[in-house]
Amino acid sequence: MIHRLLAILICFLCIQSSGYAQNYSVHRAKKIYLGLAGGMTFSGAHVVDRYSVAVTGNPENTEKEYGPFFKNTGALFGLYVSYSVTNKIAITLQPSYQISKLNYINAYSWNDSVSNSAKNIELLSRQAIGSIYLPISVRWDFTTRQFSPFIQGGVFFDFKTNASKTIFFDDVIDSEVDVDQANRTESADISPHVNTFNFGLNAGLGVSYFTNYFALTIEGNFNYGFRSIVSDQNRYADYSGFTTQYLDVLDQLKLYRFQLQLSLMFPIDNSISLGILRKRRH
Amino acid sequence: MRTTLYFIFLLATLTVLSSCKKKTKDEDTFIKIYDEPDGNKRYFPIAIAPSSSNDGYIVLSARNGWNIHLMKIDLTGELLWKRDLPDNYVNAVPSIIQQNGQNYLVCMDAVGLFTYLLKIDESIQNITEVTSFSSILYPTYACKTGNALYIQNYNRTSYQTEIHRISADFSSIEQSGAINILTDVEEKIVNHISYLGKRIPFSVTTTKENNYVVMNGFNNYSFSLIFLNPDLTVSGVYNGAGFNGGVAALSSLGSNQFAVAKFDYDHLYLSGKTPLNPTTIDITASISAQGNPELDSNKPVVFKDITVNGTAYTACLSSTRSNQLLLQFFEKSSGSLAGKKYLGKNVPITGNDFIQTLDEGISIVAQVKIMGSFDRIALMKLSKDQLNEIID
Numbered sequence: 001m002i003h004r005l006l007a008i009l010i011c012f013l014c015i016q017s018s019g020y021a022q023n024y025s026v027h028r029a030k031k032i033y034l035g036l037a038g039g040m041t042f043s044g045a046h047v048v049d050r051y052s053v054a055v056t057g058n059p060e061n062t063e064k065e066y067g068p069f070f071k072n073t074g075a076l077f078g079l080y081v082s083y084s085v086t087n088k089i090a091i092t093l094q095p096s097y098q099i100s101k102l103n104y105i106n107a108y109s110w111n112d113s114v115s116n117s118a119k120n121i122e123l124l125s126r127q128a129i130g131s132i133y134l135p136i137s138v139r140w141d142f143t144t145r146q147f148s149p150f151i152q153g154g155v156f157f158d159f160k161t162n163a164s165k166t167i168f169f170d171d172v173i174d175s176e177v178d179v180d181q182a183n184r185t186e187s188a189d190i191s192p193h194v195n196t197f198n199f200g201l202n203a204g205l206g207v208s209y210f211t212n213y214f215a216l217t218i219e220g221n222f223n224y225g226f227r228s229i230v231s232d233q234n235r236y237a238d239y240s241g242f243t244t245q246y247l248d249v250l251d252q253l254k255l256y257r258f259q260l261q262l263s264l265m266f267p268i269d270n271s272i273s274l275g276i277l278r279k280r281r282h
Numbered sequence: 283m284r285t286t287l288y289f290i291f292l293l294a295t296l297t298v299l300s301s302c303k304k305k306t307k308d309e310d311t312f313i314k315i316y317d318e319p320d321g322n323k324r325y326f327p328i329a330i331a332p333s334s335s336n337d338g339y340i341v342l343s344a345r346n347g348w349n350i351h352l353m354k355i356d357l358t359g360e361l362l363w364k365r366d367l368p369d370n371y372v373n374a375v376p377s378i379i380q381q382n383g384q385n386y387l388v389c390m391d392a393v394g395l396f397t398y399l400l401k402i403d404e405s406i407q408n409i410t411e412v413t414s415f416s417s418i419l420y421p422t423y424a425c426k427t428g429n430a431l432y433i434q435n436y437n438r439t440s441y442q443t444e445i446h447r448i449s450a451d452f453s454s455i456e457q458s459g460a461i462n463i464l465t466d467v468e469e470k471i472v473n474h475i476s477y478l479g480k481r482i483p484f485s486v487t488t489t490k491e492n493n494y495v496v497m498n499g500f501n502n503y504s505f506s507l508i509f510l511n512p513d514l515t516v517s518g519v520y521n522g523a524g525f526n527g528g529v530a531a532l533s534s535l536g537s538n539q540f541a542v543a544k545f546d547y548d549h550l551y552l553s554g555k556t557p558l559n560p561t562t563i564d565i566t567a568s569i570s571a572q573g574n575p576e577l578d579s580n581k582p583v584v585f586k587d588i589t590v591n592g593t594a595y596t597a598c599l600s601s602t603r604s605n606q607l608l609l610q611f612f613e614k615s616s617g618s619l620a621g622k623k624y625l626g627k628n629v630p631i632t633g634n635d636f637i638q639t640l641d642e643g644i645s646i647v648a649q650v651k652i653m654g655s656f657d658r659i660a661l662m663k664l665s666k667d668q669l670n671e672i673i674d
Contacts, residue, residue, distance in 0.1 A: 053313055053314060053315050054314075054315050054317045054652075055314050055316050055317065055355075055359070055360065055361050056317050056318060056319075057318070057361060108317070108653070109319060110320070110655070110656060111319055111320065111321055112320075112321030112322050113321075113322060114322045115321075117321070118321075119321065119653065119655055121653060233306045233311070233665075233667075235311075235312075236311055236312050236313040236662075237311075238313070238626070238627055241627040241628045243313055243627075244313065244315070244626055244627065244628065244629045244650055244652070244660070245627070245628040245629050247315060247317075247652060249313070
């Protein structure tokens with residue numbers, strides 16, 4: 001592991017030093033870049049209102065316990081489009097298909113003193129929401145060098161395409177369910193339970209490496225959706241069949257995500273020589 | 283650049299427009315299942331009514347057989363209070379009586395078998411005893427129409443189905459009638475009140491014109507639909523097929539037209555509008571109705587008048603063999619089906635009663651077996667908008 005990290009660091013330093021050694025500056029003003037992007041998402045839920053099907057007289061008994069942010073991993077892939085207004089400022093549009101995942105656990109317990117039996121059930125609910133994600137950002141590069149760190153910020157629009165849910169369950173209440181060994185339901189479509197449209201703010205930072213013919217970008221972005229993602233009207237409609245069978249109903253949530261992505265971009269230009277990299281004069 | 287700005291403006295406009303959506307309130311639609319960790323307890327809800335202060339609902343249930351459980355819930359389905367009645371009060375009949383803004387229930391003494399009339403006092407979250415009728419044993423149904431309270435019961439000594447009209451102040455019996463069964467059905471009655479096996483669809487109602495009392499009960503070696511004159515003498519009868527066939531539910535539409543559900547062994551038949559002759563002697567098999575093989579004849583059927591978007595319908599709640607509730611709406615004028623909706627999925631469920639709520643929705647009370655193990659009370663609330671979508 002240490003050797004691998006050392007190898008990556010050495011490569012990074014070599015590439016950066018070669019950039020400095022060649023002494024190029026990046027002139028991408030008025031240039032359009034088009035490329036591909038892919039990466040991972042980590043999703044989290046901001047609980048706005050809690051709902052439950054089971055009424056026990058003690059609301060805490062039915063509250064859901066949401067999984068940590070870093071365990072809700074999804075994926076994204078899509079396009080990268082940017083228009084450089086100046087050498088340092090660009091407007092970017094990154095339409096992508098994104099999968100956001102959310103998990104929560106809750107548990108129920110009954111005791112029958114007549115037949116001397118107890119029944120416990122612990123339920124892990126996994127939701128996966130697929131959407132077309134459309135962020136529009138303004139990007140500010142700190143330098144005009146080949147290696148260019150940047151920050152960006154803007155708005156995003158999110159259009160849900162599909163949503164599904166699977167419940168894993170076991171009979172030991174210990175705040176964890178081993179998905180490899182637990183029983184599970186079939187994956188149910190919960191699209192009618194999830195609102196179609198969301199929007200919010202996004203911000204991020206990253207670093208790009210520019211050549212004359214392509215650019216490579218690693219970036220991390222954080223976004224927060226302003227709209228609640230669960231349909232209030234359809235909350236209890238039980239399209240999944242889980243409402244009465246597993247006493248399951250979605251809380252009202254707002255979604256936030258952290259995205260880690262790698263992009264490969266190509267400048268679009270009709271001239272023979274792109275002239276993006278030019279020798280520095282000083 | 284200009285194109286980009288136009289695109290952003292279009293998206294912003296779509297954002298604002300899509301945000302303008304009618305907000306759903308918590309009391310509009312919900313499903314609640316009233317659970318508790320005691321696995322011993324089994325509940326069978328039998329009636330729901332608006333609370334006396336119109337700030338929620340009263341749900342009457344049977345607990346562990348013939349014991350009685352009361353609870354009050356608010357408009358969002360949250361539990362306000364619940365009460366298990368003392369063990370001497372048993373066998374609550376499946377109706378909540380409303381008079382002068384108060385709710386009452388009719389039940390039986392566990393030892394003496396005589397009838398109590400209890401007031402549901404929400405201020406003390408308990409019941410108070412109003413009257414007891416020592417001559418009325420084995421109460422099977424009670425109904426208040428207009429100013430008259432009717433109590434139906436089984437007389438185990440004379441082998442008769444009896445019906446009594448109670449005075450307006452609930453203090454005494456004004457008028458009584460009796461129908462000969464000619465055989466002892468006490469075992470059937472005991473199984474019915476103990477919730478062993480199929481519940482018998484006893485009922486009492488009146489015609490819309492209030493010129494006949496219509497009673498569903500034992501008569502002449504069968505389970506029959508009996509028309510009674512206002513003095514509680516027999517006017518007409520539709521005899522059931524022994525004890526294996528008869529009317530499961532009924533609602534008067536006026537002019538001798540009725541919405542009817544009838545059963546014949548394990549078949550259930552429904553009609554949104556069919557004529558019945560209050561002065562005839564006939565058989566229930568002759569009542570015109572359409573069979574529906576998906577419906578479970580062993581589970582209750584309930585008819586009630588419902589208004590959707592200003593139009594009156596006859597709503598029918600029944601349970602299917604595939605663990606769903608079926609809510610159907612029939613046109614009052616023609617009796618034709620105007621719309622239907624299936625509710626519930628994947629769990630054993632029995633629909634028992636429903637009411638129209640003040641916000642023009644419907645609240646349905648049902649028994650569900652959660653986790654395949656425990657009989658619990660469930661409340662399903664449908665909003666006014668959902669009812670509009672059901673009607674074609």
